[in-house]
Amino acid sequence: MERLIIKGGRPLSGTVRVGGMKNAALPMMAATILAPGVHILNNIPDLRDITTMSHLLRIFGAKVYRHGHALTLDTSTCDFPEAPYELVSTMRASFFVLGPLLARFGRAKVALPGGCAIGPRPVDLHLKGLRALGAEMDMEGGYVVAEARKLRGASVNFEVPSVGATENVLMAAVLAEGTTVVENAAKEPEISALAEFLRLMGAKISGDGTDRIEVEGVTSLSPAEMEVPPDRIETATFLIAAAATGGEVTVEGCFPEHITSVIGKLREVGAELQVRDGTIRIEGPPRPGPTDVVATPYPGYPTDLQPLHTALMTIAEGTSLISDRVFPERFTHVPELRRMGADISVEDRVAVVRGVRALDGAPVMAPDIRAGAALVVAGLAAKGETVISRVYHIDRGYERIEEKLRSLGAEVRRETT
Numbered sequence: 278m279e280r281l282i283i284k285g286g287r288p289l290s291g292t293v294r295v296g297g298m299k300n301a302a303l304p305m306m307a308a309t310i311l312a313p314g315v316h317i318l319n320n321i322p323d324l325r326d327i328t329t330m331s332h333l334l335r336i337f338g339a340k341v342y343r344h345g346h347a348l349t350l351d352t353s354t355c356d357f358p359e360a361p362y363e364l365v366s367t368m369r370a371s372f373f374v375l376g377p378l379l380a381r382f383g384r385a386k387v388a389l390p391g392g393c394a395i396g397p398r399p400v401d402l403h404l405k406g407l408r409a410l411g412a413e414m415d416m417e418g419g420y421v422v423a424e425a426r427k428l429r430g431a432s433v434n435f436e437v438p439s440v441g442a443t444e445n446v447l448m449a450a451v452l453a454e455g456t457t458v459v460e461n462a463a464k465e466p467e468i469s470a471l472a473e474f475l476r477l478m479g480a481k482i483s484g485d486g487t488d489r490i491e492v493e494g495v496t497s498l499s500p501a502e503m504e505v506p507p508d509r510i511e512t513a514t515f516l517i518a519a520a521a522t523g524g525e526v527t528v529e530g531c532f533p534e535h536i537t538s539v540i541g542k543l544r545e546v547g548a549e550l551q552v553r554d555g556t557i558r559i560e561g562p563p564r565p566g567p568t569d570v571v572a573t574p575y576p577g578y579p580t581d582l583q584p585l586h587t588a589l590m591t592i593a594e595g596t597s598l599i600s601d602r603v604f605p606e607r608f609t610h611v612p613e614l615r616r617m618g619a620d621i622s623v624e625d626r627v628a629v630v631r632g633v634r635a636l637d638g639a640p641v642m643a644p645d646i647r648a649g650a651a652l653v654v655a656g657l658a659a660k661g662e663t664v665i666s667r668v669y670h671i672d673r674g675y676e677r678i679e680e681k682l683r684s685l686g687a688e689v690r691r692e693t694t
């Protein structure tokens with residue numbers, strides 16, 4: 278078991294470069310199933326979730342090689358369209374293979390992802406979308422068993438915009454016969470990155486980035502090469518950590534336009550930000566001001582950063598109200614932050630965060646990726662030593678987090694027990 282040990286209270290200072298977008302890289306890897314041959318994905322972050330997806334693709338018969346931050350995926354040898362529970366249960370993104378497997382093989386057997394720390398996460402919209410395209414779906418022993426001799430373009434209207442369901446339907450629709458229109462589609466930049474990769478493979482997609490995406494099916498796709506865009510959640514994580522420590526940090530290699538809502542909130546808490554092409558410089562306030570956040574789908578404040586904003590508000594000069602319309606029960610970070618002296622109560626799915634002058638370092642446990650990142654932010658700002666266990670959650674979404682933070686002057690080390 279590994280732990281992160283943080284000696285807090287030092288303002289972060291310096292320059293850091295962000296890696297590739299995890300939540301775009303994962304569906305892009307799944308999309309390689311659609312075109313037999315050798316694909317190349319550049320700027321792939323070195324993360325646990327990427328290793329899990331590589332492992333899953335190998336189970337299907339693909340050959341996956343990593344060279345630094347490049348991944349070569351040869352899917353010409355794929356012949357086994359079954360995703361086992363052992364893998365799907367460790368990473369929900371494994372479910373993204375359902376659409377591509379159906380489109381290529383006309384059948385697929387994929388385990389249901391099951392429960393999750395951030396609240397109920399059903400897959401009904403994934404199934405609804407694929408059924409609309411003509412797939413027949415049955416549940417057998419915890420698995421979705423899907424079959425479609427021919428997928429046909431259709432109109433799909435989602436009740437709520439789901440990132441994963443939009444991606445699964447896009448990946449099936451590109452090889453369906455005729456035109457598919459997805460209404461109330463998710464608009465996240467991760468969808469546009471996937472759509473771009475599919476277009477490079479020869480797919481005909483328009484409207485990504487809006488809530489109406491149109492796909493004109495083609496009969497076959499070819500392997501492609503693409504650079505994964507920078508990770509907006511990692512970018513914002515460094516900005517929030519700088520704000521929490523009153524530091525001065527420059528984040529390089531990022532797309533500021535992907536985090537406009539976050540930049541706005543950081544200015545509201547009193548930070549000064551200078552945004553240039555591909556670079557954001559932040560100067561944190563001596564003490565943040567209180568600021569409410571309601572996490573909503575893109576372009577709203579991202580749910581994945583809601584736990585980090587909560588951590589920042591624990592030391593604000595006043596009270597902030599925080600809620601999450603995407604995952605209304607995403608408050609697993611709250612009990613851990615309370616261990617560090619935070620004054621937070623959750624009433625009717627709203628976190629009432631009464632800022633305290635300082636947090637105290639404490640032993641805490643990372644409950645999931647982003648709640649874990651929130652504890653890192655809190656630990657960097659707190660007085661004394663914070664020991665974060667279950668670091669593997671943080672490693673799912675952040676590459677070499679302690680090294681990057683050390684390069685910004687933080688006192689962080691990893692310990693194996």
Ligand code: EPZ
Pocket residue numbers: 300303369370397398399400401402403404437438439440441442463467580581602603604646647674
């Ligand atoms: C993606 O999850 C991300 N994961 C999550 O990031 C992120 O929190 C989430 O989108 C929202 O932005 C990946 O991309 C791998 P959704 P996803 O389907 O696709 C409801 C991280 O930290 N819904 O957009 O699973 C659902 O309950 C992870 O990197 C249904 O009702 O999220 C939620 O309320 C955590 N039925 C809303 O839609 C469905 O079939 C949005 O979820 C699917 C979803």
